[in-house]
Amino acid sequence: MESVLKLVQHVDCTAVQENQDKDRIMDEIKEVCRLMACNESWFALESDENLIEACIYQRESLKSRYRYLLKQARLKGINAPLICKGQGG
Incomplete structure (x- = not known):
């Protein structure tokens, strides 16, 4: 009986984890989407060519992070919808 209880506790802990x-992962995806929206706003308002370049690099970094998180979600069996506008995974 004790071994059954340990098994049930282990299964419960695994499910919680x-x-x-x-x-x-979903929170991280939402945060990356929020940062991408901020980056779009910054890009639209920026006029200095060096800062425009910084916006572009940041956008590419965020897109890479987004693709990584979507891949992690798929690997864990999470049905993560494409939350960020215009971003394919």
Whole structure:
């Protein structure tokens, strides 16, 4: 009986951990999308060519992070919709 209880506790802990991982990944995806929207606004308002270049590099970095997070979501079986406008994964 004790071994059954340990197994149930282990399964429960694993399920909790998986839910926390899913929540963390979804939160990160949402944060990257928020940062991408901020980057778009910054890009639209910027006039200095050096800062425009910085915007472009930041945007590419955020897009890479977004693709990485979508891949992690798929690997964990998370049905992550494409949250960011215009961003394919």
